[in-house]
Amino acid sequence: MMGTIPPEHGIFLAILLFLLGLTGVLVRRNVIFMLMSLEIMLNAAGLAFIVAGAAWGQVEGHVMFLFILTMAAAEVAVGLALVLRMYHCFKTLDVDAASKMRG
Amino acid sequence: MFDLLWLIPLLPLAGFLTITFGGSRLPSAAAAVIGVGSVSVSAVLSFLLGGTFLLHPPEGDAHVQFLWTWMLVGDFAPSVAFRLDALSIVMLWVITGVGALIHLYSVEYMRGDQAFKRFFAYMNLFVCMMLILVLADNLLLLYLGWEGVGLCSYLLIGFWSEDPSNGAAARKAFIVTRVGDTAMALGLFLLATELGTLDIQTAMARAVERWPVGSNLAVATALLLLIGALGKSAQLPLHTWLPDAMAGPTPVSALIHAATMVTAGVYLIARTHVLYSLAPTVQFSIAVIGGVTLLVAGCSALAQKDIKRVLAYSTISQIGYMFVALGVGAWQAAMFHFMTHAFFKALLFLGAGSVILSLHHEQNMLKMGGLWRQLPVTFWTFLAGGCSLSALPLVTAGYYSKDLILHEAWLFRGMGWFPWVAGVIGAFLTSLYCFRMLFRVFFGEEKTHVSYRPGWRIHLPLTVLAVLALVGGFCETPEWLGHVNLFSRCIEPILPAEAISESHAGGMIFFQVTALGVPLLGLLLAIFLYLKPRTVSTNRFMRQRVVAQVRRFWLAGWGFDALYDALLVRPFVWVAQINRNDCVDRFYTGIAWLNGMGHRLLVLTQSGRVRWYVAGIALGVAFILGMVVAS
Secondary structure (H helix, E strand, O other): OOOOOOHHHHHHHHHHHHHHHHHHHHHOOEHHHHHHHHHHHHHHHHHHHHHHHHHHOOOHHHHHHHHHHHHHHHHHHHHHHHHHHHHHHHOOOEHHHHOOOOO | OHHHHHHHHHHHHHHHHHHHHHHHHOOHHHHHHHHHHHHHHHHHHHHHHHHHHHHOOOHHHOEEEEEEEOOOEOOEOOEEEEEEOHHHHHHHHHHHHHHHHHHHHHHHHOOOOOOHHHHHHHHHHHHHHHHHHHHEOEHHHHHHHHHHHHHHHHHHHOOOOOOHHHHHHHHHHHHHHHHHHHHHHHHHHHHHHHHOOOEHHHHHHHHHHHOOOOOHHHHHHHHHHHHHHHHHOOOOOOOOHHHHHHHOOHHHHHHHHHHOHHHHHHHHHHHOHHHHHHOHHHHHHHHHHHHHHHHHHHHHHHHOOEHHHHHHHHHHHHHHHHHHHHHOOOHHHHHHHHHHHHHHHHHHHHHHHHHHHHOOOOOEHHHOOOOOOOOHHHHHHHHHHHHHHHOOOOOOHHHHHHHHHHHHHHHOHHHOOHHHHHHHHHHHHHHHHHHHHHHHHHOOOOOOOOOOOOOHHHHHHHHHHHHHHHHHHHHEOOHHHOOOEHHHHHHOOOOOOOOOOHHHHOOHHHHHHHHHHHHHHHHHHHHHHHHOOOOHHHHHHHHOHHHHHHHHHHHOOOOHHHHHHHHHHHHHHHHHHHOOOOHHHHHHHHHHHHHHHHHHHHHHHOOOOHHHHHHHHHHHHHHHHHHHHHO
8 A cells, every 4th residue: 555645744735736727828829728617627626526535535527527527528629619610700819819899 | 225325425426437548448438327327326325325315314414334443543533434424414515516427518518529538537535535525524534625626636637637727726825725735634633633633523523521611722713614614615715726737627617626625624614513512712713814805806706807716716706795794693504505505606617617618728708799590508507607606686596595694794793893804895896897707708709610529428417517506595585475494404413503693684675675686686797797888987097006006916816826925935945945945965975975985996906817716715714814813
């Protein structure tokens, strides 16, 4: 049996991943990269669930990860379709260039 | 039998509802049948009930039909109950009888009008409200009818609302009477708080028990109710609305502004006469107000050019007579004059309407003339009405009622000659303006071509009313003419006759001669001035500057409108103008401005830049998490 990883480490990694993903969403202008960053954030959340589930020996944490996985797959499917449409309309993948709203 | 009483006001209400909710599905002819039919059936009913009542009076000389308790607040429990007694029977007969005739007349008068059905709906509602007013056993229910007829009056004066001046006249009538109604409401509050009930009979009995003659409370209540009556009955100083109310269709003027609604004030005072006996000063002031009003309105009627305005001023003046009668305690005479006045004034208005219809809605008397050959039925009936209004002796109803009032005023000399003198001068003026109108309209040369000849629906009401205007007075004749006292005997239990002290009864010959002679004098002067070709000296007199100025002054109704305009309307409008941006409003516009600003600020965040949104959400989440952790 390998030495167990303390849950704090797992949570810390999840936070790090989440912040990385968030930064990606904020600073990237290419919509594909934004989607990828979103995936990272989702996986960070999933990791947090796994760690918590393992720490307390509860199965719900693992179940939640499955749900998140399913949702992420659906989100990517819809998101990529939208990206395609967006490219058709604007001939660019820059989200700022695609904004037509002028408050 | 008396249990059918509730049907009398209900039938016109049902008519109103049917016509209103029938909408466009209901043909005009059906609306006319319903409108006339409902009032006619309730007329038949009220004649049946009234006849039975007078032949076999029930115990206590009144029949009260309790329907339900309106509301229950502590000890205060006004009921919805109708009271049938001699006084309400007189009112009932006049309202439903004359009302049915006027409804029939309206079918022809309003034919082809765009809002024919609306007219009958309003008229039926009016009759219903008026019946509630006179049948109410309770001052609160009476007030419901009182306000209801005010509303219908407003709706019907402004009936032809395409013309903004009609709307203005309607508003004026509503607002001026509102002044009186407010005072009356205060009077009712005073009665309810001081006596604990608004039930008329109980309240009167308690007033006699608790309030000594001349006590402050009795005077205040009587005065407040009097102001309400002044507004409704168009007496000084609240009379200015009635001449303008002639903007409505002529049948409306006949029904509301001559025969029924404007006499509601007289009815109210007669109903609560016990209060006025407790406040003799107020009662005497009624006589003074009535006397002044009848003179002022009589003079104004002399100078009018519009035939309906002559009749309007004449109505004010005749109600002045009723007020004189009330003021001298001649309650019976007041109600008697109310009845005959309803006959002849409704007749005159309907006759005037027939003339107006024939001349293509021309109302200016100076453009009429020589109509007696063209419209014989209208002429003869109008003549009967005019003679009755002028109180030509012996053959007309108006003579008997006016003679009764003058007689009582003569016997009342204890508190001054004024009521009698005003009455006699008023009788002279009445006869003068009445025959001036008659000669101008029906004699002389023909000035406007007759374009329409009235049919039977107009002639029948005219004829019936003409007969009533002539013979309606024979139910009450003075002592030296047979001394019939049918009317006063019937109404005696409700309105007691004042005990007349015989010491004042001297000089009867002088009194009789004046009462007989004065109307004839007016007739003679009218013939001299308006029928015969004028002599040179008369012409010179009529053209003098003073005479012309007086005529202009009277044409403007003694300048009351201008006076109120300068004293009340313009200051009010001025204050409203400078207070257009008032401080209270500032507060609320400030709130609106603040909201607008917030809106503009928040709009900036709606930029469409997705990454900024994400940043916002992230910051918000961080903030909330921080809050959770910190707490």
